[in-house]
Amino acid sequence: MRTHDFEDEELGKVAPYGVLDLTRNAAWVSVGVTHDTAQFAVATIDRWWRRMGMKIYPDAASILITADSGGSNSSRGRLWKWKLHGFANRTALKLHVRHFPPGTSKWNKIEYRLFAFITKNWRGQPLISRAAIVNLIASTRTSTGLTVRCELNRRNYEKGIKVTDEQMDRVNVRPDEFQGNWNYTIEPATTRK
Numbered sequence: 718m719r720t721h722d723f724e725d726e727e728l729g730k731v732a733p734y735g736v737l738d739l740t741r742n743a744a745w746v747s748v749g750v751t752h753d754t755a756q757f758a759v760a761t762i763d764r765w766w767r768r769m770g771m772k773i774y775p776d777a778a779s780i781l782i783t784a785d786s787g788g789s790n791s792s793r794g795r796l797w798k799w800k801l802h803g804f805a806n807r808t809a810l811k812l813h814v815r816h817f818p819p820g821t822s823k824w825n826k827i828e829y830r831l832f833a834f835i836t837k838n839w840r841g842q843p844l845i846s847r848a849a850i851v852n853l854i855a856s857t858r859t860s861t862g863l864t865v866r867c868e869l870n871r872r873n874y875e876k877g878i879k880v881t882d883e884q885m886d887r888v889n890v891r892p893d894e895f896q897g898n899w900n901y902t903i904e905p906a907t908t909r910k
Contacts, residue, residue, distance in 0.1 A: 731850055734758055736765040737827045744831045745769055746854050746867045748847065749874060757874040758789040759800035766808060769866065779811035785822040792816040792899050795880035802888040805905045816899040834859050
């Protein structure tokens with residue numbers, strides 16, 4: 718039984734990271750082959766935006782991102798905020814980020830409205846290759862209309878990338894009044910005041 722990251726000595730591992738559009742009941746999942754890092758997480762959001770989001774929401778000026786407080790999208794993660802800053806600059810989108818408090822990720826809708834159905838869909842299926850994993854994720858559907866697009870991301874994401882104080886000073890992050898360490902807005906550099 719392959720558990721965390723579905724690691725296999727011959728095939729390596731996979732790390733799925735998803736974006737769930739609750740309004741459209743549609744998801745994008747990137748299946749990484751190295752590490753679940755902040756760089757990979759933001760690359761997945763960026764890929765969702767370019768492949769799905771900007772087509773559905775061409776007039777969007779901002780997006781709301783909800784995320785757990787730990788792991789690749791940690792509320793304390795400097796690399797997470799630095800990469801979101803780059804995404805905001807490339808897209809000119811204002812990013813409203815809301816983190817679930819530690820220990821409450823079970824309330825994150827992506828867990829029970831996307832990943833629970835992915836797990837149910839591949840139940841009893843051998844996860845024998847990366848292609849099999851991508852195809853099983855992409856074939857996930859629900860009676861309420863959930864659709865999932867999935868893609869293998871072969872890029873190498875290194876662990877341990879450090880973001881300097883100088884880089885963080887360039888991130889246009891504005892903490893919200895309520896729990897600003899978990900709730901903040903990252904604006905494109907062009908809107909910095």
